[in-house]
Amino acid sequence: MRKLGPWLAAPALVTLAVLAAVPIAGALWQSLFHETSREPARFVGLGNYVQLARDPEVRNSVLFTLQFVGTSVVLELVLGLAAALVLHAKFRGRGLVRAAVLVPWAIPTVVAAWIWRYVFDDYSGLMTYASDVSWFSDPFWARTIVIVADVWKTMPFTALLILAGLQTISDDVIDAARIDGAGPGRRFVHVTLPLLRPALLVALLFRTMDAFRVFDAVFVMTRGKSGTSVLQFLGYKALFDQGNYGKGAAISAVVFLLIATMTVFYVRSVPSRLMEADR
Amino acid sequence: MLRIALVGLLLTLPQEPAPVELHFLMWKPHQREAWTRALRDFENLHPRIRVRVEEGPHSSSELHAMLVTKLRARDPELDLFLIDVVWPAEFAAAGYLDPIDDLFSEEERKRFFPGPIEADTVDGRLVAAPFNVDAGLLYFRKDLVKAAPETWNQLAEQAAAITARHPDLFGYTGQFDRYEGLVCNLMELIRSNGGRMAPSLDERAEEAVAWARDRLIGPVAPRAVLNQRETESREIFLQGHAVFHRNWPETWKIANDPARSKVAGRVGLAPLPRFEGGRSVSTLGGWQLAIASHSPRRAEARALVRYLAGFDVQKRLTLETSHGPSLSAVMDDPDVLARFPHFAEMKRVFFAAEPRPRSPDYAELSDRLQQTLYAKLTGAEDGVAVLPALAPMAVLGLLVFYLSRGRRA
Numbered sequence: 001m002r003k004l005g006p007w008l009a010a011p012a013l014v015t016l017a018v019l020a021a022v023p024i025a026g027a028l029w030q031s032l033f034h035e036t037s038r039e040p041a042r043f044v045g046l047g048n049y050v051q052l053a054r055d056p057e058v059r060n061s062v063l064f065t066l067q068f069v070g071t072s073v074v075l076e077l078v079l080g081l082a083a084a085l086v087l088h089a090k091f092r093g094r095g096l097v098r099a100a101v102l103v104p105w106a107i108p109t110v111v112a113a114w115i116w117r118y119v120f121d122d123y124s125g126l127m128t129y130a131s132d133v134s135w136f137s138d139p140f141w142a143r144t145i146v147i148v149a150d151v152w153k154t155m156p157f158t159a160l161l162i163l164a165g166l167q168t169i170s171d172d173v174i175d176a177a178r179i180d181g182a183g184p185g186r187r188f189v190h191v192t193l194p195l196l197r198p199a200l201l202v203a204l205l206f207r208t209m210d211a212f213r214v215f216d217a218v219f220v221m222t223r224g225k226s227g228t229s230v231l232q233f234l235g236y237k238a239l240f241d242q243g244n245y246g247k248g249a250a251i252s253a254v255v256f257l258l259i260a261t262m263t264v265f266y267v268r269s270v271p272s273r274l275m276e277a278d279r
Numbered sequence: 280m281l282r283i284a285l286v287g288l289l290l291t292l293p294q295e296p297a298p299v300e301l302h303f304l305m306w307k308p309h310q311r312e313a314w315t316r317a318l319r320d321f322e323n324l325h326p327r328i329r330v331r332v333e334e335g336p337h338s339s340s341e342l343h344a345m346l347v348t349k350l351r352a353r354d355p356e357l358d359l360f361l362i363d364v365v366w367p368a369e370f371a372a373a374g375y376l377d378p379i380d381d382l383f384s385e386e387e388r389k390r391f392f393p394g395p396i397e398a399d400t401v402d403g404r405l406v407a408a409p410f411n412v413d414a415g416l417l418y419f420r421k422d423l424v425k426a427a428p429e430t431w432n433q434l435a436e437q438a439a440a441i442t443a444r445h446p447d448l449f450g451y452t453g454q455f456d457r458y459e460g461l462v463c464n465l466m467e468l469i470r471s472n473g474g475r476m477a478p479s480l481d482e483r484a485e486e487a488v489a490w491a492r493d494r495l496i497g498p499v500a501p502r503a504v505l506n507q508r509e510t511e512s513r514e515i516f517l518q519g520h521a522v523f524h525r526n527w528p529e530t531w532k533i534a535n536d537p538a539r540s541k542v543a544g545r546v547g548l549a550p551l552p553r554f555e556g557g558r559s560v561s562t563l564g565g566w567q568l569a570i571a572s573h574s575p576r577r578a579e580a581r582a583l584v585r586y587l588a589g590f591d592v593q594k595r596l597t598l599e600t601s602h603g604p605s606l607s608a609v610m611d612d613p614d615v616l617a618r619f620p621h622f623a624e625m626k627r628v629f630f631a632a633e634p635r636p637r638s639p640d641y642a643e644l645s646d647r648l649q650q651t652l653y654a655k656l657t658g659a660e661d662g663v664a665v666l667p668a669l670a671p672m673a674v675l676g677l678l679v680f681y682l683s684r685g686r687r688a
Contacts, residue, residue: 037347038372038639056662057650063668070671074678123503123511137505137657201682208675225457225653227663240344242642243351243373269683 024256031250037243048250058251061229064143065258068230069211072150076207077200079151080158087159088166105156113220116149142226149217154210158203165199166192205266212259231255299579300329304349304360306342306566307334309529313599321586328579338508339363339459343642350375350571358574359583361566362407364398364634365459365641370569371401372639377570377577378404382585391588391605394563394632406569408588409605411596413527413564414632415467416625417549418534420522420542423448427549431468431490434523434552438499441522450499452512453525455491457653460508462635462645463562464525465491465652470560470633471553476648477636487554488655496656505657517541525551527564531619532601548621550628563632565603603629 031048035041052058087098104112119126120135127135135141169192177187215232222228224237231251239248308314318330333356335342343366349357350373362370370376383405388396395409417434419427423441428434438450454460462476468491469476474484496504504512509526516524517533517540524530537543550559568587570580586592593604597615603625609615610622610629638644654660 036640037351037375038369060663063663063665066672067663067668070669070673070675074671074674077678121503122506123501123515132502134502134505137502137653137659139657139659197682201679204675204679204682223457226657226659237646240347241340241646242640243347243369244643266679269679 027249027252027256031246031253033246033249035246037245041246044246048246049254051247052250052254057229058231058234060227061224061231061234062254064227065212065214065230065232067143068147068150068214069208072147072154073204073207073211075147075151076155076158077204079155080203081162081196081200083155083159084162084166087163101159102156104153105160107153109153109216110220112153113149113217116145116152116217117221120145136222137226139227142222142228146217146221146228149221150211150214153217154207158207161203161206162196162199165196168199169195201266201269205263208262208266209259212255212262231258296327298327298329299576300331301576301579301583302331302333302356302358303583304333304335304346304357306337306361308600309533310600313596317587317592317595321583324586325579325582328582330583337510340642350573353573357571358576359568359570359580361410362569363459364395364413364563364565364567365637365645367399367407367567367569368401368637368639369641371404371406375569375572376406377572377574377580378406379408379570379581379584380405382581383408383588390608392607392629392632394629394634395565395567395605398563398634398637399567407567408569408584410566410568410587412603412605412629412632413529413566414561414603414625414628415463415525415551415564416528416530416561416628417551418516418524418526418530419547419549420519420545421547422545423522424547427547428523428552431471431495431552431554435494435499438522442499447520449501449515449521451495451523451525452500452504452507452515452521454508454512455496455500455504455656456506456508457649458508459645459649461652461656462648463564465656466562466633466635467525467551467560468554471551471557473554473557477644480651485655488652490554492656492658505653528603528625529601531621548625550625559628561628561632563634565605 032043032045033041034044034047083101087094087101107115117136118124120141122128122132122134122136125135127133133141135145173191173195174187177191182190213232214230215236218224218228218230218233219236224230224233232255235248235251235255238244238251303318305314314332318332322328322330335345342361343363346360346362350370367376388405391409392412395412396405399405399407399409417427423445424437428437434451442448442450453464455464465488466476468487469480469484472483472487472490474487475481476484480488496502501515509530513524513526513530513533515521516526519541531546531548534540534546535543540546551561553559568584570577570584574580588605590606590608593606593609594612594615596602597604597609598618601619604610604615607626607629610626616622635641636644
């Protein structure tokens with residue numbers, strides 16, 4: 001029976017190798033070449049990376065990507081937790097509210113981004129009634145809107161994950177705390193929150209990885225203007241607008257390495273018992 | 280038995296050769312009916328060729344991305360396509376284009392406007408055929424403006440006087456979003472002040488950009504133009520909310536179409552203003568017909584290129600869409616002049632239209648220019664400071680640390 005194991009795993013491993021490992025290796029290899037649509041490939045070693053390091057646009061994109069990931073994930077977690085607590089409470093019409101909270105998550109990102117773009121259009125958008133700021137040409141507002149749009153869109157996802165976590169917490173534990181004289185605040189901080197950690201950690205893990213790959217919101221709303229360029233958008237520009245394949249591959253490699261680093265960090269921090277899901 | 284015999288008979292009958300299907304990728308046209316009619320006539324002239332039009336995005340940079348993807352993949356469903364006047368050098372260097380020197384003799388090439396022919400000639404070879412010529416033009420409300428302004432400062436003064444009487448009007452709209460149109464609009468301002476854009480902005484260029492930032496966008500044009508392209512900025516003018524408007528030639532037809540424009544019949548047209556001591560400059564734009572070098576149907580594609588770049592079709596499409604024809608003779612045609620009397624004066628604008636910097640790496644060059652110009656126009660520092668970028672990541676890290684700590688307790 002032991003011998004059967006590798007054979008049973010083989011189809012999955014082969015699929016993974018073909019669909020993930022080979023293309024990743026291919027992109028890493030390509031990133032070592034200077035290759036454009038106009039010129040034949042020429043080996044330059046780490047030359048593309050050196051150029052990226054010197055490019056202020058890349059530097060700004062890395063920084064805004066980090067700002068975007070940090071801000072939106074933290075906000076999504078906090079707001080998602082609040083929403084999950086509301087959804088967990090028993091009240092009339094809870095089903096309706098649960099469905100309503102999920103709506104933004106059900107809208108495709110591109111469509112959601114268009115909605116936000118229309119809202120903040122400085123000639124005919126809804127917000128022109130509130131203020132005459134030219135939203136997308138102001139770096140502060142442009143960045144804020146991109147982040148707000150992402151939080152609005154993805155908060156339901158974290159809320160749902162956290163809600164699932166809340167539902168695994170037995171009422172007995174809460175009741176025991178109440179009998180011991182703990183008020184709602186203490187019950188939340190000392191009982192609910194510690195028991196929610198696995199769910200919160202999983203939500204953070206998923207969202208961080210996702211947020212690093214942000215592209216569509218920026219592509220639709222700002223096309224990278226006003227300091228909202230993110231790494232993935234820069235990669236798109238290099239590959240599709242400029243036909244600069246070596247540079248594009250190098251940017252993809254940087255994104256890959258960033259996400260891989262984060263993943264290792266997370267997997268290390270998550271206790272092994274959680275990873276084995278042995279609750 | 281009889282049935283088999285019948286089938287055998289049918290198989291031996293001489294068969295019509297299957298029609299060749301040409302795939303033509305172009306932007307979404309404003310006047311689709313005009314195109315459909317022109318292409319149907321082509322099919323009638325060449326019964327063996329069917330033309331299938333694929334409409335790409337209207338935005339130049341998005342069409343570029345789509346074309347490069349298809350060309351690099353040698354898409355079998357792509358035979359000919361339209362390319363922007365700034366792409367031939369890049370596409371030719373990449374080997375995407377099938378040269379068409381033999382299609383137009385030296386004599387014939389002289390009949391086109393010189394700007395696009397020069398752009399389409401790469402290393403001495405004609406790699407595309409001019410389809411239409413665009414040049415920036417100044418549209419204005421002739422019911423409000425007595426005489427078109429000669430200089431940019433006059434434009435600002437006239438606009439200020441008119442908007443003082445009509446507070447619901449904006450003085451000017453143009454294209455100042457961060458995209459290719461920004462390069463076109465600012466090149467007109469910069470060159471009409473005697474400045475240059477590439478390889479870097481000189482003093483006169485900086486002066487013109489500063490003028491646009493301080494005296495045009497805000498006081499005369501709404502700040503919203505910083506997020507507007509052709510369609511949005513034109514819409515303000517069509518709705519009767521702008522005194523002056525900068526756009527390409529085909530706007531003439533749209534602005535005078537009562538179904539789409541509230542200012543039909545009240546539109547004036549003039550060359551763009553200049554700065555004191557400078558001369559009026561229009562950016563050369565326009566589209567070229569190009570044939571994919573990988574296409575097996577290049578012979579049929581050539582027939583369509585010839586047809587679309589020919590006098591008759593150029594005249595028809597000019598009449599029906601008001602686009603700027605690539606053949607200068609079309610502008611002298613009595614029928615065309617009867618419909619568009621302004622072509623008599625505009626012809627010299629088309630002849631003098633100035634090309635953008637030419638380079639196989641134009642996309643990258645333009646992107647850098649857009650970055651610089653947009654930052655200068657918005658007056659905003661778009662660099663990202665390190666602290667606000669890293670602080671949220673630190674919070675995130677602390678959260679992970681807190682959540683993963685003491686799980687086993």
